[in-house]
Amino acid sequence: MIDLHLNPQQKEAVEYDEGHLLVLAGAGSGKTRVLTAKIARLLREGTVKPGNILAMTFTNKAAREMGRRVSEMLGGRDLPRMGTFHSTCLWFLRREAGRLGYGENCTVYDGSDQKALLRKLLKKLSLPGGITVSAALSWISEKKSDLVSPEQALVEAVNGRQEAMASVYAAYQKTLSENRAFDFDDLLTYTLEGLRQNIDIREYYRSKFLRILVDEYQDTNLVQHLILKTLAGDSTRVTVVGDDDQAIYGWRGARVSNILDFPKDFPGAKIVRLETNYRSTGSILRAADVLVTNNRNRHGKTLIPVLEMGEPVRVQPVASPSDEAEWSVRTALAFQASGTPLSRMAVLYRTNAQSREFEAACRRCGVAYEVVGAQRFFEREEIKDLVSYLRILVNPRDGESLSRIINKPARGVGRKGEESFFLNLYREGVDCLTALGRASEWPGITPRGGASLKELGAILAGAARMVSRGDPAGEIVDHVLLSTGLQEQYNPEDVAEQSKLENIEEFRRFVAQYDVETPRGGLPGFLAEQCLLTSQDSYSEEGLALMTLHCAKGLEFDIVFIAGLEEGLLPHIRQNESAPSDLEEERRLLYVGMTRARTTLFLTTCMTRAMQGRYHCGPSRFLAEIAPALAEPQAPRPAMPCPTEPEGFKRGDVIRHPRYGRGMVLSARRRGAEWELSIDFGFDEPKTILTGYVPLTKERGRASQG
């Protein structure tokens, strides 16, 4: 039953159980099916028990889906542990909390928590040389992914900037441990350390997990790779599945070398290639292949389609992003009319900001849509506030969460009050609840502020007792909402606040569902699960899907629109120099997007597009690369003038501004790659204009030297 409908290579991968296995699985070659069948087979043969299998997927959704299919094949029974790398690590850290020496109820900080913390630290340390929050964040993350400690980073620093970064890193890590919090990278590094330093723990998991399966292995980083190596004992058999052409997370430390070096790292590994594509038509596959062939750093393989050639891939030039959205949505409507449900179509784009035009077009045309990822539900302000309250209850050391809600709703504690409060909190080394009780005695706290903090402390202490009693998460949420005035602060008459109340309602339903599904989880369990939900996890597959190319990984649709095939956007280019973006990775990103499509693929390109106020235009070089594979000649581009940026300016130049019309340059000053111009448009005062924010066209330069 299980082996039915498998081709010989798939069958080989499913049945091989004599050692390690590397499955090089091209897009649409049925790798999920192989993983599922393999797990089902192991369980049915009784070779190993469910508890002996560990499966690592890329999203929790994929894990759930896999679990569902396995139990369908076998009839309900215990399922193996399946989840993302990060959720597996958190599971491990919580499970071994007693032995590893940190509390079971640590908080996991997401990107916005990290940024909020770094913002404060950067301000406090007042470092030289303009270090931005996001620069510090990615620097720290990079160090962590390379297993470099703050101390090491300081030693290795070769310039002032790196020294400054290292000191931020040290302060950041110190706060994290004071708060008993992990960031995403910590989940991996602490797991690795835990396994490395405790022989008995390591041996326990080595003998427990006799089969380990990892999906999307091309997107794992060094730490993940080391965890896998450490976890694999003599009797463990490791199966990894991946595709070097689909590696799209190099920017966050993923190493394609993990998959390429697998045979070296796991000697004796068998290699199986899955090169039959069951998903896409011949035309789509040919275009995708022609594109990715331009990459030099690849193993090289050719996918063989089983479907007909089908309709050619179509490139659609449009004038502007709003036309692009309008055209795509209308085309989607036409396909819906001829029988394809909207839920089987997707619009994919490079940056989240591109979703706005498509959302607007969908609303105008009455098309049901779903934005996947991006502004995630749990990142909404009101939800983050509520979650912050909950986190403090579970982990009273979590000062970051307290800082977020210390004056929400307003309780008379301002910037200075908050500052002195936390200064004293960290100085005395007390937890949040104790600190709230003592606040009125501290300097810098107003009597009114002190009193309301004391009251907050009492309310939280009451709720914390519910947590230690093990009350259901839902009851605690309701208690917090009512007792803190969090719900009351929103006025149901106000339209904007009404939607916040609706979001809170949705959160309550979500919690209630958790309580039903996981009766023994309680609030700590809920928070542990909630913090690692991925952007695909909430995708309900209703309506036209709008998402980034990264988000689309692992999904498939009948009809795919890929938007914004313009130079600078796809491939993306960051004009703030530093590291040039990896062209080959950009190409793989488009490749991933194209291979999501089953029957129909559209690529749209705008004549002009405003990005950060700048105007960009020009078709993506990738379109030229694909061109030979397009059966249809590319539609002629309407002759539309692109606003071009003149190369330089000098006093006396006559220019044209889209709003103010014609004007004369009074003074021109270079500012980096841009020009700061003072221009007389005939108004009372000359206007100061920064090029790059406005598409200026030069009418005629003055011949003289100026």
Added chain:
DNA sequence: ACGAAATCTTTTTTT
């Protein structure tokens, strides 16, 4: 302490 207005900086992608 708080809200409104002025100013500044910023954008890739995500667990």
Added chain:
DNA sequence: AAGATTTCGT
């Protein structure tokens, strides 16, 4: 162009 942050007035 939009959002975040700082400054300013109450």
